[in-house]
Amino acid sequence: MSRLTHLECTRCGEHYPADRPQTVCPKDGGILYARYDLAAIKRSFSSANLAARAPTMWRYDAVLPEADPVSLGEGFTPMLTSREYPNVYIKDEGLNPTGSFKARGLSAAVTMARHFGLKKLAIPSAGNAAGALAAYAAAAGLEAHIFMPRDVPMANRIECDYYGAHVTLVDGLISDCAKKVAELKDSEVWKNDAWFDVSTTKEPYRVEGKKTMGYEVAEQLGWNLPRGIIYPTGGGVGLLGMWKAFDEMEALGWISPEKPGSERPKMIVVQSTGCAPIVKAWDEGKSASEMWTKAATLASGLRVPKPYGDYLILDILKKSHGAAVSATDDEILDATRHWAKTEGIFAAPEGAACLVAYRKLLASGFFKPEDTVVLFNTGSGLKYLDVLDAGVARTLVSARPTHVAAGDSSAPVASQKLQPAARHIGGIIGPY
Numbered sequence: 001m002s003r004l005t006h007l008e009c010t011r012c013g014e015h016y017p018a019d020r021p022q023t024v025c026p027k028d029g030g031i032l033y034a035r036y037d038l039a040a041i042k043r044s045f046s047s048a049n050l051a052a053r054a055p056t057m058w059r060y061d062a063v064l065p066e067a068d069p070v071s072l073g074e075g076f077t078p079m080l081t082s083r084e085y086p087n088v089y090i091k092d093e094g095l096n097p098t099g100s101f102k103a104r105g106l107s108a109a110v111t112m113a114r115h116f117g118l119k120k121l122a123i124p125s126a127g128n129a130a131g132a133l134a135a136y137a138a139a140a141g142l143e144a145h146i147f148m149p150r151d152v153p154m155a156n157r158i159e160c161d162y163y164g165a166h167v168t169l170v171d172g173l174i175s176d177c178a179k180k181v182a183e184l185k186d187s188e189v190w191k192n193d194a195w196f197d198v199s200t201t202k203e204p205y206r207v208e209g210k211k212t213m214g215y216e217v218a219e220q221l222g223w224n225l226p227r228g229i230i231y232p233t234g235g236g237v238g239l240l241g242m243w244k245a246f247d248e249m250e251a252l253g254w255i256s257p258e259k260p261g262s263e264r265p266k267m268i269v270v271q272s273t274g275c276a277p278i279v280k281a282w283d284e285g286k287s288a289s290e291m292w293t294k295a296a297t298l299a300s301g302l303r304v305p306k307p308y309g310d311y312l313i314l315d316i317l318k319k320s321h322g323a324a325v326s327a328t329d330d331e332i333l334d335a336t337r338h339w340a341k342t343e344g345i346f347a348a349p350e351g352a353a354c355l356v357a358y359r360k361l362l363a364s365g366f367f368k369p370e371d372t373v374v375l376f377n378t379g380s381g382l383k384y385l386d387v388l389d390a391g392v393a394r395t396l397v398s399a400r401p402t403h404v405a406a407g408d409s410s411a412p413v414a415s416q417k418l419q420p421a422a423r424h425i426g427g428i429i430g431p432y
């Protein structure tokens with residue numbers, strides 16, 4: 001059914017075979033995109049065929065690589081109508097397995113890793129990607145090797161432990177974790193024992209999993225697209241994936257720029273004022289971001305000082321006539337509580353940042369109240385209890401076991417300042 005033909009570099013356009021594990025373009029480090037024979041898919045499969053399919057992201061397997069899926073039921077999350085703003089939808093990714101949107105990308109990446117016979121999957125991560133990798137590796141019978149800062153949010157550390165992942169706690173930030181993975185890559189065991197690095201955008205299939213969010217937005221809105229999509233952007237894989245999905249759906253004839261209602265949405269990046277490299281680059285009219293120094297925000301998923309795919313994110317903002325908006329941690333905390341109270345959605349702080357951005361874009365006239373806008377809640381607030389509630393953080397610190405699963409020896413949590421906004425979160429993803 002799948003018609004994956006090759007991988008294509010998003011920088012130089014070079015083609016690479018898709019029948020073996022690939023990382024990034026060897027020539028220029030460009031991110032590789034999976035390409036399909038969309039004309040053949042168009043002849044054999046239509047969007048009408050989807051109705052009878054299982055409510056997971058694998059319902060779109062016609063446009064995913066052909067492999068036996070490692071699935072825990074990810075995707076096809078609810079598109080909830082806001083109680084506060086009648087033309088706003090909240091795409092609730094917190095209902096995915098492992099409580100975040102990371103399930104989609106890791107389901108696809110682990111599927112392909114197993115397909116290629118890889119055995120040991122390494123990830124430098126400080127948050128939800130680690131938990132998702134640990135879960136899917138467990139389901140696939142593969143080893144997950146997670147390199148996390150010692151002071152990660154508790155939920156991520158505990159879930160990785162329970163999923164049986166090999167967790168190495170590192171003194172430092174995720175850049176230091178990435179160095180550990182880089183050291184491993186230089187070792188003999190890396191090749192001999194079929195290791196693979198599933199860092200974000202460093203392999204082609206996490207984007208494929210994330211692109212299903214774009215297919216779902218269209219399908220759940222009756223093959224229409226909203227006027228805007230607001231997306232909390234750390235690494236930005238979902239933004240890349242959704243835009244790729246729109247390209248594919250146009251080629252498949254599922255949406256059309258000529259059909260009223262299915263024009264491309266304005267893509268909106270929201271970041272924290274404590275780490276806003278894309279907002280800065282966008283404001284300065286640049287085509288790539290600069291490394292953000294001293295990144296600090298309680299929204300750990302947004303602590304990405306220089307996303308690897310920045311050149312693609314900024315290009316999408318330009319092409320879609322979008323925008324990049326930042327939110328302070330106080331605004332994010334306030335929005336998290338507001339969403340919980342008014343919508344009944346206990347969101348991840350990153351997701352609630354979308355509400356802050358929406359309010360700002362409404363106030364500036366960028367969006368009108370009648371515009372349909374989709375806000376992405378990327379995860380469940382339940383994974384951030386020690387971030388959102390100082391009392392929980394205190395309890396967890398005092399009750400913390402003196403021994404952790406694997407890797408480095410344990411030590412007390414570094415942070416002694418337990419006010420939510422002051423808690424230090426090691427959540428930087430890339431660049432490495």
Ligand SMILES: [Zn+2]
Nearest residue numbers: 009012025030
């Ligand atoms: Zn290239």
